[in-house]
Amino acid sequence: MEHDRAALLAALALQLDWGAEEALAEAPPDRSAVTRAAAASVPARPMPVAGPAAEAPRQAATPRAVVTLPPMAAPPAAGRAAEAAAAATSLEALREAIRAFDGSPLRETATNLVFADGDPGAGLMLIGEAPGGEEDRIGRPFVGPSGQLLDRMFASIGLKRDEGGFYIVNILPWRPPGNRTPTDAEISLFVPFVLRHIALVKPRHLVLLGGTSAKALLRVKEGITRLRGKWHQVAVEGLGEVPALATLHPAYLLRTPAAKRDAWSDLLLLHRSITS
Ligand code: URA
Numbered sequence: 001m002e003h004d005r006a007a008l009l010a011a012l013a014l015q016l017d018w019g020a021e022e023a024l025a026e027a028p029p030d031r032s033a034v035t036r037a038a039a040a041s042v043p044a045r046p047m048p049v050a051g052p053a054a055e056a057p058r059q060a061a062t063p064r065a066v067v068t069l070p071p072m073a074a075p076p077a078a079g080r081a082a083e084a085a086a087a088a089t090s091l092e093a094l095r096e097a098i099r100a101f102d103g104s105p106l107r108e109t110a111t112n113l114v115f116a117d118g119d120p121g122a123g124l125m126l127i128g129e130a131p132g133g134e135e136d137r138i139g140r141p142f143v144g145p146s147g148q149l150l151d152r153m154f155a156s157i158g159l160k161r162d163e164g165g166f167y168i169v170n171i172l173p174w175r176p177p178g179n180r181t182p183t184d185a186e187i188s189l190f191v192p193f194v195l196r197h198i199a200l201v202k203p204r205h206l207v208l209l210g211g212t213s214a215k216a217l218l219r220v221k222e223g224i225t226r227l228r229g230k231w232h233q234v235a236v237e238g239l240g241e242v243p244a245l246a247t248l249h250p251a252y253l254l255r256t257p258a259a260k261r262d263a264w265s266d267l268l269l270l271h272r273s274i275t276s
Helices: 002-017 031-041 077-087 091-100 133-138 145-155 184-201 211-218 250-255 257-275
Strands: 124-128 167-170 205-209 231-236 240-247
Touching: 077 091, 077 184, 091 184, 124 184, 124 211, 145 250, 145 257, 167 184, 184 211, 184 231, 205 211, 205 257, 211 231, 211 240, 240 257, 250 257
Parallel strands: 124 167, 124 205, 205 240
Antiparallel strands: 231 240
16 A cells, blocks of 8 residues: 555656646546557457468458547646747737736736736836735736835936836736745746747847846846846847846845945946947
């Protein structure tokens, strides 16, 4: 019995390793029953007879039994995310594709989809981490305290969100419950949607706000303190490499006011680059 349990757990671990992320039916299909049913439907073949009859010309082949397999398993959520993102050919279609995508339980716990804000034609796209409580309630990114700080910071270099200064999105479009940090799995699930978002908006410059955004899009392990203050490149299918400045997240600046000095130097670098 204990052996059976260990074998079952090992089989489950193997499925997880291979990317299975969700149960697809209430009850597991009994695949041995499928095999038994298939065997039962194969007409009995006459036993070969020794002698001349055995060398008689072959009759038309006995039709093969048709085995009905259980429906194809849906691809894992990550594959479906990439397909849904690639199929969206407008921002509106992308918004609806994200809304319809059921591969993440975050959709069930959030109140509103937080898609984007600002002007998609601004040429500058900011990418944050995930909506917080205010954003979830209102359905717009960066409207809480860190969003207010962000608006003041960008206004100080002449970029106002409500005057076409920038466009802003998050890596996650749904609020993680209790504002917890997004998991790596959640981040990679939504990255295809973010990359498609960038491809559709075609910004000249990106600003990656904080470590989650920078790590997700630059695909590096370094923390934000090493990445900030420098231009990097984000490879976007159909668009090529987009220059991306990594900087500190405004929520971090609220907690660590001394870091505002670094954020200010990053903003000046941004201003020089977009006006030169
Ligand atoms: N923090 C983020 O990263 N995004 C928001 O929308 C709000 C807070």
